[in-house]
Amino acid sequence: MxxxxxxxxxxxxxxxxxxxxxxxxxxxxxxxxxxxxxxxxxxxxxxxxxxxxxxxxxxxxxxxxxxxxxxxxxxxxxxxxxxxxxxxxxxxxxxxxxxxxxxxxxxxxxxxxxxxxxxxxxxLDVDSALALTPLVLRLARRDRGAAGADELGRTLRQASREQLAILFSASDRAVRRFAYRLAVEERLLRPVELARAAAHDQDTVVQDLCATAALSSVTDEHPYEEVLAPLLSARNPRTRSAGVTALRRTGRSEQAEPFLSDRSALVRACARYVVRQQGGDPADWYRKRCAAPEDPGLSPGAVVGLAECGERVDAGLLRPLLMHPTAGVRAGAVAGLRVLDCTDVDRLLPLLDDSAAGVVRETVLALLPSAEQLPADWLLERTGPEPPRHVRLGAFRLLDARGGIVALRAAVGLLEDSDGKLRTWAAQSVQRWRPTPGVRRGDAEVEELLDRCGHLFSDYVLRRRKWEAGVGR
Structure with missing residues (x-):
């Protein structure tokens, strides 16, 4: 190459x-x-x-x-x-x-x-056009490259479905987009084939193109059941959401209820729309499930879904779920409280020690606006070598957002961490650091910390940092 x-x-x-x-x-x-x-x-x-x-x-x-x-x-x-x-x-x-x-x-x-x-x-014939498609489409991005793409399109319109299928599995997403657009325009694929393509392709443009074409080309010969099944079972949320939205058009709105607890916010929103159109109340559906935390079928999507369409009073249903045995439900409860703007620092702070990284990640997001109110020494203890990596990272993010000398202290301490990414993030934090009003002018600790990480700065920048902090003059 x-x-x-x-x-x-x-x-x-x-x-x-x-x-x-x-x-x-x-x-x-x-x-x-x-x-x-x-x-x-x-x-x-x-x-x-x-x-x-x-x-x-x-x-x-x-x-x-x-x-x-x-x-x-x-x-x-x-x-x-x-x-x-x-x-x-x-x-x-x-x-x-x-x-x-x-x-x-x-x-x-x-x-x-x-x-x-x-x-x-x-x-140019069909066989040579198929081989040249990646190159032609690459050149089509140039100012004078559109003519080759036009000629390619005219030639490949004569291709059969079997010939064009070579391009459907190409690694270049631009090639797949071109091929599926051509197949849709020429009606070379049946609706169920388009639905399967939308479900399996990794490119969002292909997903939208094929899902829309599949739903708009349904006939008596190819009923909705064949088309909806691949869409609703797709791994990618854009395709699932297209299938869920189509349930209302096909008179199957009741089948949208299970998708109210989908892992994707987009799919949940589409499901709520369909349920409301048939007269249902998604908020009540969520409340019933969150009110029964012992139910093994309670999913994180149902917990977050309640916050997405509920009210602040619903925080009372989410708080008990902070202690749920399932990590995903705990993380969903934290995320839901953040959405409802009901973050209780005292309740959430212990979750920074949670064994699940997802719970700690959601807790950090919820606590970031309150970073200055958090106990600095308590967080500094969790940036030491003993806690798990996700705990060290969460505590460091909060200290970095807090700023001041404690942020510099935490970053310098992590410069020798066993995790390479944490060391990199700590170095970046040190380089971004600026003294805040809470830093005492002439503080000897600031000078000591800056000297310990002096290798991260040029001589001029290091002197500038010390001058800003009122030390080393």
């Missing part, structure tokens, strides 16, 4: 010596073709400007008709537009150079660009 222009210049030198294209680069990788195109013109930028390295040792002849495939590839990328134009005329003898013809379709020289587009129209 040619990782950059410099690597492309090395490939150009090997091609000039007679190496075959396939042994020099990965001809299936669009990045390699683009790197070669840039590498052929790569020169060292000093005066006088020399020729590219490959051209100094093996310049191109005046008659390009005698060139083999390797050296014709160099001519197709040459800095001189007249040479590129003549090389295009010779390229019909070497079908393997079609990717470079595609690149020349976005050339900055008009005559070269027009000739390349004419040659591409003549040479």
């Amino acid at each position: 040619l990782e950059n222009t410099e690597a492309g210049a090395g490939a150009a030198a090997r091609l000039a010596e007679g190496a075959a294209l396939r042994s020099t680069m990965d001809i299936s990788d669009p990045d390699d073709w683009l790197a070669l195109d840039a590498g052929v013109r790569e020169v060292a930028w000093y005066w006088p400007l020399p020729l590219p390295a490959w051209e100094q040792s093996a310049p191109l002849p005046a008659d390009l008709s005698q060139l083999d495939e390797s050296r014709l590839a160099l001519a197709l990328c040459h800095r001189d537009g007249r040479i590129r134009q003549e090389a295009l005329r010779q390229s019909v003898r070497h079908p393997g150079l079609l990717p470079l013809v595609v690149i020349r379709c976005a050339d900055w020289a008009g005559p070269v660009r027009e000739l390349a587009r004419e040659l591409l129209r003549e040479a």
Whole structure:
């Protein structure tokens, strides 16, 4: 793989010596073709400007008709537009150079660009278009690259569903988006196939495109049951939310109730909409479940859902759940109290020692606005080496938000922590640190702490920090 222009210049030198294209680069990788195109013109930028390295040792002849495939590839990328134009005329003898013809379709020289587009129209068929799709779409991002994408679309509209399926599993998400848009426009996929694509693809654009197309193309031959099943069972929340919203349209609103406790806030919101449209009250549904904490079916989504649509009085149902045996429910209760703006510092502070990292993370988010009111010494004890990593991290985040000398003290203490990420975050905190009004001017501890981490600053910045704190003068 040619990782950059410099690597492309090395490939150009090997091609000039007679190496075959396939042994020099990965001809299936669009990045390699683009790197070669840039590498052929790569020169060292000093005066006088020399020729590219490959051209100094093996310049191109005046008659390009005698060139083999390797050296014709160099001519197709040459800095001189007249040479590129003549090389295009010779390229019909070497079908393997079609990717470079595609690149020349976005050339900055008009005559070269027009000739390349004419040659591409003549040479492109379905099979070659499928192979060139990643490169064409990459070039479509350039100012003059849209013509190649238009020609690609016209050619692939003649492709069958089986031929186009090669692109559905491409690693490049731009290729998958292009292929699914084409399939939707040409009605090549059945609604159930579109629903499965929405459920399994990792790209949000493909998910939305296929889910919308699947629901809008349902017919008597392909009933909603076949389409909704993949959507409602999808792992990604955008697809599940599309399926839940469609339940109302299909007269199946009662099936939305189980999704009120979904792990995704988006899906919960869609489920609440559907339930309300049929006359239900999502808040009452949540209250019944949170009022029975011993119910093994109580989920974190139901706990947070109550806060999303409830009132501050519902905090009374969430507080007992702070001691629930299930970590997810405890974390959901903390998050719910934060949403309701009912964070009780005395109740939440003990949860910083929770064994579950998710609970500590939610507790920190809830306590951040009250960081200045928290006991500094108590938090400093939890940044020592004994507590678990998630506890040290949570305590440090709160101390960092608090600022002042305790934040500097905690950060300097974590510079030698066993966890690499914590050390990095501590170093960043030290570099951001500024004295606050609560720091006593001329405090010897500040000077000592800054000296301990002096390696993180330049001499000038260290002196500046000390001057701001009124020490070291």
